[in-house]
Amino acid sequence: MEQARIDSIGLTDSALSATEQMAFDERLALEAQPTVRVFTWNSPAISLGFKQAPPAWLEEARWRDAELELVERPTGGGIAFHGSDVSISVVAPRRAGVSPHALVSAACDSATRLCRAYGLEATTELVSGQTSRVTYCLTQSSPYAVFVCGRKAGGFALRRFPDSWLVQGSLLVRPLPAVLAEALPRGVRAALEERAVSLSEASGKWVDEADAAQRWLAEWVGGMMRCETCQKDVPTVMRVVAAKGYNRSLARPLYNCRECFEKKEKTKPYAQISRKTREPTQNRQDEMHEHVQSEFRLGEFER
Numbered sequence: 212m213e214q215a216r217i218d219s220i221g222l223t224d225s226a227l228s229a230t231e232q233m234a235f236d237e238r239l240a241l242e243a244q245p246t247v248r249v250f251t252w253n254s255p256a257i258s259l260g261f262k263q264a265p266p267a268w269l270e271e272a273r274w275r276d277a278e279l280e281l282v283e284r285p286t287g288g289g290i291a292f293h294g295s296d297v298s299i300s301v302v303a304p305r306r307a308g309v310s311p312h313a314l315v316s317a318a319c320d321s322a323t324r325l326c327r328a329y330g331l332e333a334t335t336e337l338v339s340g341q342t343s344r345v346t347y348c349l350t351q352s353s354p355y356a357v358f359v360c361g362r363k364a365g366g367f368a369l370r371r372f373p374d375s376w377l378v379q380g381s382l383l384v385r386p387l388p389a390v391l392a393e394a395l396p397r398g399v400r401a402a403l404e405e406r407a408v409s410l411s412e413a414s415g416k417w418v419d420e421a422d423a424a425q426r427w428l429a430e431w432v433g434g435m436m437r438c439e440t441c442q443k444d445v446p447t448v449m450r451v452v453a454a455k456g457y458n459r460s461l462a463r464p465l466y467n468c469r470e471c472f473e474k475k476e477k478t479k480p481y482a483q484i485s486r487k488t489r490e491p492t493q494n495r496q497d498e499m500h501e502h503v504q505s506e507f508r509l510g511e512f513e514r
């Protein structure tokens with residue numbers, strides 16, 4: 212698979228309402244803006260899958276009276292519960308060679324790595340025997356599901372837009388907010404208790420959503436780095452930030468894998484000049500190299 216190129220990656224302000232969050236994803240998908248964004252929810256909410264009919268118990272007026280948000284996601288799948296979860300949205304332009312399955316799989320993998328970072332045994336189910344539409348994301352089997360200790364902790368859904376793929380996913384970090392749980396029918400709550408699990412419950416430790424969001428982003432960035440020279444995906448990319456005698460206007464700095472970086476260091480004229488002019492006692496900082504995770508910029512999303 213050709214790795215989807217992500218231009219923008221970061222945490223999004225959780226002050227957005229549920230409606231604003233979903234509108235944001237839809238806009239990025241329509242603009243085919245390559246993005247990974249991780250966010251938490253401002254207040255307890257339920258999201259229905261794209262064009263999902265709300266279940267009978269979900270009376271909109273009663274729901275909103277309880278100050279709970281209700282929103283339709285731009286992606287399919289069943290009802291998802293928000294307010295104690297961390298969500299991720301990935302937009303990748305549709306291009307030959309970019310496999311949507313690989314894209315969702317990468318998102319699932321980032322979620323299982325996150326779970327493992329909390330010491331949890333996590334697995335991904337990429338296909339499911341479920342043929343009809345699921346009503347609830349966390350209590351039913353669905354493709355692209357994340358399981359922790361045999362119970363469902365998260366799910367992902369994919370939708371094709373004219374020029375992009377949109378992946379949305381959610382991982383339950385703590386038990387559902389009380390106000391939301393209390394608004395659910397007893398049967399739904401019982402099913403959640405039996406089949407779903409949050410990272411906090413599974414680990415027996417307090418897991419903070421903001422911390423989980425940060426870590427998830429780090430996992431994702433870790434999976435997305437690409438050497439701009441050989442196009443290989445590597446755990447670390449590097450570039451020269453400042454080298455004595457290097458005329459910056461001569462070349463655009465490229466992020467390279469270690470191998471390409473070292474090869475270039477040996478062949479580039481500036482590197483030779485720098486070596487030639489360097490005194491034996493000269494501080495090594497003169498050829499300072501920046502080791503970076505990627506060209507990701509945090510918090511650059513506009514409202």
Ligand SMILES: [Zn+2]
Pocket residue numbers: 438439440441442443467468469470471472
């Ligand atoms: Zn390389």
